[in-house]
Amino acid sequence: MTFVDDYPEVARLTRWHFAVAFxxxxxxxxxxxxxALYRTNTLRSLLPINASQYYTVLTGHGVLLALVFTTFFxxxxxxxxxxxxxxxxMSNPKLAWLGFGSMFVGTALAAISILNGFAPxxxxxxxxxxxxxxxxxxxxxxFYVGAALLIVGSWIVGVEYFMMYRDWRRENPDSRIPLQTFxxxxxxxxxxxxxxxxxxxxxxxxxxxxxxxxxxxxxxLTRTLFWYFGHPVVYFWLLPGYLAWYTVLPKLAGGRLFxxxxxxxxxxxxxxxxxxxxxHHQYVDPGIAEGFKFIAMTNTMMLLLPSLLTAxxxxxxxxxxxxxxxGKGYLGWLRALPWDKPAFxxxxxxxxxxxxxxxxxxxxxxxxxxxxxxxxLWVPGHFHLTVGTAFALTAMASAYWLYPQLxxxxxxxxxxxxxxxxxxxxxxxxxxxxxHRGGLAGxxxxxxxxxxxxxxxxxxxxxxxxxxxxQLQIAIGGTLLFLGxxxxxxxxxxxxxxxxxAGQLRVNGSIPAPLSGADDxxxxxxxxxxxxxIAVVLVVIxxxxxxxxxxxxxxxxxxxxxxxx
Ligand code: HEM
Ligand SMILES: [Cu+2]
Numbered sequence: 001m002t003f004v005d006d007y008p009e010v011a012r013l014t015r016w017h018f019a020v021a022f023x024x025x026x027x028x029x030x031x032x033x034x035x036a037l038y039r040t041n042t043l044r045s046l047l048p049i050n051a052s053q054y055y056t057v058l059t060g061h062g063v064l065l066a067l068v069f070t071t072f073f074x075x076x077x078x079x080x081x082x083x084x085x086x087x088x089x090m091s092n093p094k095l096a097w098l099g100f101g102s103m104f105v106g107t108a109l110a111a112i113s114i115l116n117g118f119a120p121x122x123x124x125x126x127x128x129x130x131x132x133x134x135x136x137x138x139x140x141x142x143f144y145v146g147a148a149l150l151i152v153g154s155w156i157v158g159v160e161y162f163m164m165y166r167d168w169r170r171e172n173p174d175s176r177i178p179l180q181t182f183x184x185x186x187x188x189x190x191x192x193x194x195x196x197x198x199x200x201x202x203x204x205x206x207x208x209x210x211x212x213x214x215x216x217x218x219x220x221l222t223r224t225l226f227w228y229f230g231h232p233v234v235y236f237w238l239l240p241g242y243l244a245w246y247t248v249l250p251k252l253a254g255g256r257l258f259x260x261x262x263x264x265x266x267x268x269x270x271x272x273x274x275x276x277x278x279x280h281h282q283y284v285d286p287g288i289a290e291g292f293k294f295i296a297m298t299n300t301m302m303l304l305l306p307s308l309l310t311a312x313x314x315x316x317x318x319x320x321x322x323x324x325x326x327g328k329g330y331l332g333w334l335r336a337l338p339w340d341k342p343a344f345x346x347x348x349x350x351x352x353x354x355x356x357x358x359x360x361x362x363x364x365x366x367x368x369x370x371x372x373x374x375x376x377l378w379v380p381g382h383f384h385l386t387v388g389t390a391f392a393l394t395a396m397a398s399a400y401w402l403y404p405q406l407x408x409x410x411x412x413x414x415x416x417x418x419x420x421x422x423x424x425x426x427x428x429x430x431x432x433x434x435x436h437r438g439g440l441a442g443x444x445x446x447x448x449x450x451x452x453x454x455x456x457x458x459x460x461x462x463x464x465x466x467x468x469x470x471q472l473q474i475a476i477g478g479t480l481l482f483l484g485x486x487x488x489x490x491x492x493x494x495x496x497x498x499x500x501x502a503g504q505l506r507v508n509g510s511i512p513a514p515l516s517g518a519d520d521x522x523x524x525x526x527x528x529x530x531x532x533x534i535a536v537v538l539v540v541i542x543x544x545x546x547x548x549x550x551x552x553x554x555x556x557x558x559x560x561x562x563x564x565x
Pocket of ligand 2: 231
């Protein structure tokens with residue numbers, strides 16, 4: 001019996017989420033390849049875009065990957081995790097399908113307006129506003145409505161998780177919350193709290209503005225509402241990765257999770273600390289007092305703690321697994337891990353890259369040193385390690401393990417799958433390393449121009465190597481990444497098209513109990529109401545005064561110069 005036999009409807013809905021996620025990944029990844037080649041002036045004359053369409057491509061890339069791929073994958077993945085760990089079917093399947101439908105319609109609206117940048121004949125106006133969609137850039141109303149429907153849809157799917165939990169709790173009044181469900185619920189508490197900001201931005205300001213109902217917008221207020229959401233969203237991407245690393249990866253390594261209570265502490269810390277940090281994206285914004293930026297910085301640095309705890313717990317679990325498999329020595333045990341299992345190697349390599357991303361993130365978070373890299377290519381260098389690898393490669397690796405369970409079909413093209421995580425890893429090492437260094441040397445992000453050399457500002461002394469060498473690395477790395485993506489899609493497509501029952505599944509969904517179980521930790525960890533309440537208080541402390549300062553002179557008659565004037 002595999003998951004699809006026990007819970008056919010959950011399996012079907014999860015497959016639908018994955019299908020949309022992977023189509024977005026394919027298209028967004030193709031845009032990524034175009035960007036990597038275009039902005040480095042590699043084979044530019046062969047590419048089907050021009051400089052102004054670069055921003056359409058960039059918007060499509062950011063929206064399809066950072067917002068659409070992630071949200072669909074996560075909502076589907078969490079449906080599986082809650083169902084598996086509570087061992088019960090959906091409470092209200094109609095509601096869950098409604099959430100999926102809302103996300104789907106929203107994505108279609110946003111995607112059509114973005115693609116308008118290539119084909120003006122499509123309905124709606126274009127939306128070259130990048131995935132951060134700040135004013136003064138203005139998109140067609142369809143784009144903003146689409147973004148709102150995507151978020152509202154995820155809220156509705158989230159309600160389903162809580163309903164399943166409620167029904168389970170009624171039958172199990174005294175049990176500890178199963179770990180995967182605990183992780184899903186805490187992640188969604190954080191998601192509800194933080195998406196409020198962007199929802200208000202879009203519904204109260206951007207939609208009326210794009211429809212022409214209001215003519216003035218306070219850029220500072222809307223940027224603040226965006227970044228109120230814009231940092232926690234990175235944990236919305238990351239925590240599902242953690243869920244896989246804590247609960248699936250140790251099993252793949254042949255062992256068990258080291259400590260369940262430690263995992264719960266980590267997720268609680270993310271609920272508390274994820275939201276009151278958004279000002280660290282606004283260090284150079286005028287109109288926010290230094291002190292509030294400083295508080296955001298210290299909060300951000302505290303977020304290192306749960307990530308370091310994760311590194312410790314996951315590595316300890318892997319070592320335990322490796323020793324079960326006969327691994328020996330201080331580091332020799334690493335060789336005993338199943339590096340030829342794509343689900344394992346994908347997650348393990350993703351975790352390794354996340355460590356590097358954590359270091360560049362500390363640079364981003366430092367109020368003073370941030371000025372050095374602000375808006376340079378360093379920034380995409382950083383988040384291709386985090387969301388672009390820690391999340392994306394973990395999602396792909398999870399799919400290798402999960403998709404057979406969701407379909408009853410054996411994973412196809414196993415050799416391609418085996419090599420795929422390594423191709424991604426190599427491509428990302430090249431691209432991201434060169435982006436970080438290019439950023440230090442002053443290469444800006446979000447530009448169609450190759451800059452420097454013959455196309456730009458003339459001679460320039462790079463920190464290390466040369467700009468041309470970095471550009472080449474970005475082009476080669478980006479191409480390898482796209483190859484890695486194509487390999488993933490071949491495996492998934494081949495598996496999708498294959499026949500059920502052809503060969504035994506190589507995976508099973510059982511997850512062994514942790515070495516130290518939930519009962520070793522205090523019960524207060526499971527008090528979700530308490531953590532949610534403290535999180536709200538922290539948000540009020542971090543955001544209350546600065547937000548009040550922005551709106552006390554009127555929401556639509558801002559203190560700073562409005563746009564358009
Ligand atoms: C085939 C793999 C990929 C390639 C070749 C690629 C390439 C690039 C390049 C070159 C840029 C910088 C563009 C510029 O600033 O001018 C960029 C930006 C970006 N990438 Fe990727 N990327 C890939 C995968 C991903 C993945 C998997 C994600 C997230 C899940 C992602 C998220 C982003 C985001 C959010 C931006 C910033 C967009 C903006 O600044 O508006 N990328 N990518
Ligand atoms: Cu942030």
